[in-house]
Amino acid sequence: MQISPAKGEQSPLAKLFRGKNLTGNPRIVRDLVASLHNNIQEWNIIHLHGLDILKNITSIKKDGEYSNQLDILCNDLEDDCIKLHEIVKNLEHLSYQLRTAVLLKKEPKNLFLTWPIEKYGHVAEIIYNAYKNEVAVKYSILENVAHDHRESAKMLHLAMWVRQVEIPENINLLLESMLLETGFR
Numbered sequence: 588m589q590i591s592p593a594k595g596e597q598s599p600l601a602k603l604f605r606g607k608n609l610t611g612n613p614r615i616v617r618d619l620v621a622s623l624h625n626n627i628q629e630w631n632i633i634h635l636h637g638l639d640i641l642k643n644i645t646s647i648k649k650d651g652e653y654s655n656q657l658d659i660l661c662n663d664l665e666d667d668c669i670k671l672h673e674i675v676k677n678l679e680h681l682s683y684q685l686r687t688a689v690l691l692k693k694e695p696k697n698l699f700l701t702w703p704i705e706k707y708g709h710v711a712e713i714i715y716n717a718y719k720n721e722v723a724v725k726y727s728i729l730e731n732v733a734h735d736h737r738e739s740a741k742m743l744h745l746a747m748w749v750r751q752v753e754i755p756e757n758i759n760l761l762l763e764s765m766l767l768e769t770g771f772r
Contacts, residue, residue: 613698615688616707617769623681623711624766630674630718634751637667637725641748644732645741653733661733668725675715675722682711702768710761720753 609617644660686708698704724747732744766772 612688612691612704615691616685616698616704617771619681619685619688619711620707620765620769621771623678623685623714624762624771626674626677626681627714627718627762630671633667633670633674634748637664637671638745638748640664640667641728641732641745645745648733648736648741650736657733661729664729664732668722668729671722671725675718678711678715678718682708682715685711699768699770707765710765713761714758717754717758721751724751724753 608614640660640663644657644664647654647657647660689705689708692698692704698707728744728748731740735741763772
């Protein structure tokens with residue numbers, strides 16, 4: 588008996604675009620949505636790396652002393668914050684491009700399934716603003732994590748990093764909706 592892998596249902600749009608090359612606004616919007624998704628995936632990787640660094644910082648920070656190891660870890664966390672800031676700049680640029688795609692629209696109907704082209708720019712703007720606010724929190728954690736050795740402060744920094752308080756829970760839903768709408772899901 589031969590076992591074959593299970594195959595999930597493809598979205599109607601994925602079936603529609605199979606084997607076809609998109610052009611014009613649909614191609615532009617689809618590529619920008621893919622870039623938006625890739626940037627958020629990169630954010631998630633760096634976020635998890637920063638969490639590991641932050642755990643190490645909180646474990647070695649016992650008193651008011653500053654060791655070389657603490658300095659190295661803080662520099663590594665700063666590098667991650669810089670990378671996260673670069674991603675936010677990319678998200679800003681992608682949001683701008685999606686908002687200006689409205690000006691290029693010539694088709695009177697929706698580009699893909701149900702969303703008007705304006706919605707892509709609006710959703711990208713929401714995503715950009717959330718990540719822009721979150722990177723400010725990350726920098727605040729970076730600036731304070733090495734200076735307070737109280738357990739409550741260490742736990743606060745860890746909780747703020749993990750929770751990503753400025754990124755609302757509906758951001759993933761919005762991103763997944765964009766991916767579904769453009770045929771990536």
